[in-house]
Amino acid sequence: MADMMMIHDLGTRTLDLLDRLAAITDEPGRITRLYLSPAHRRAADQVADWMRDRGLDVTEDAIGTVRGFLAPAAPGPQANRRLLIGSHIDTVIDAGKYDGNLGVVAGLMVVEELRARGIALPFGLEVLAFGDEEGVRFPSSLSSSAAVSGTYRGEWLDTADRNGVKLRDALRAHGGDPARIREAVIPPGSVIGYVELHIEQGPVLEHQGEPLGVVTSIAGQSRFRILITGEAGHAGTVPMGLRRDAFAALAELATFIERATREGTANLVATIGRVDVKPGATNVIPSEVEATLDIRASADAPRLAAIERIRYEADQIAQRRGVKIRFERFADVPTCPMNEDLQTGLAAAVASLGESTRRLPSGAGHDAMAMARAFPSAMLFVRSRGGISHNPAEFTSVTDLGLAVEAMIRFVAGMAARHAA
The missing domain is CATH 3.30.70.360 (Alpha-Beta Plaits)
Structure with a gap:
């Protein structure tokens, strides 16, 4: 069962990082952080700093994804493999502060708590902060995760925003390199799986009175x-x-x-x-x-x-x-089923908190769709008040944030025990 004081503390620390990310915007007074904008650059730099603070080796790939790597605790048969945790830091126009950002912040919190609790990993752990999930500025939704999974479409580089700026030019200005996008690919054989924590963006969990849900498929x-x-x-x-x-x-x-x-x-x-x-x-x-x-x-x-x-x-x-x-x-x-083994691991982590192991589909698209083309992938949903998303009224309680992060920590710890054995 969960220690609710610990859960509240986890949620409070998670919300603090979300609030600090929300302050990084291209439009004062509301959250707008489009792919390759000045605010995206500042947010990427902030996430990179947070990764370094938690002892991760930080790189940024050619498409603008910030990547923080935690090496395995010791040599072993799983030491050349890695578990991926991530989501996106771009937003829609006049956004809420949870969509996407929570999945990235959760990855940071998982690393922080693994270290604090002395949980050693027999595999590597990589936190990914994608830059282009929403597809608002350019018609290239999921392009960052597509680059990692090896499914990036080269024609996206020649698309332009409403001001006529081509994606390839914006990428260069951001510090990326259109000629090196293929180097962003992570070899599928080196990946144990990809896991993404996300607000539900719908009313099902709230209607059922349940804070967490394991995603079965993406519509x-x-x-x-x-x-x-x-x-x-x-x-x-x-x-x-x-x-x-x-x-x-x-x-x-x-x-x-x-x-x-x-x-x-x-x-x-x-x-x-x-x-x-x-x-x-x-x-x-x-x-x-x-x-x-x-x-x-x-x-x-x-x-x-x-x-x-x-x-x-x-x-x-x-x-x-x-x-x-x-x-x-x-x-x-096409419909994108989530990996059954990873679903089982997430459900076990949720159950260990004394919560119902509700399973539900996602009606919205996510980076996990692009990642699932190459890697076993899964998602954990946390309830959203009123099912509201893509809106400043987006809200998830501190307690629910803490439960979601703790479930992710327990999931990773369970994966570590399984792979060590």
């Missing part, structure tokens, strides 16, 4: 542009039965999408997040609509089946209403 997702073409007409003179209203067609389709996903399985969800209506006049029947559809599930088959149902219904709506409906897929990511 697959498909994204589409929906293009609907009808016919403009006078809002006062065209009878309702004779209209070819593009927006009304979207409204009918949106209602069907909500119903279909409510009936789905595997945590199926769908969102129409942006709608552009033309010609956009108060007294003109809409002739064109462009909308986005984001559909996700914790397994691929239900997501793909739902897409087929939606496209079939769109054809029926188009015929009834005399419009054309076209789908353009612009993103498709």
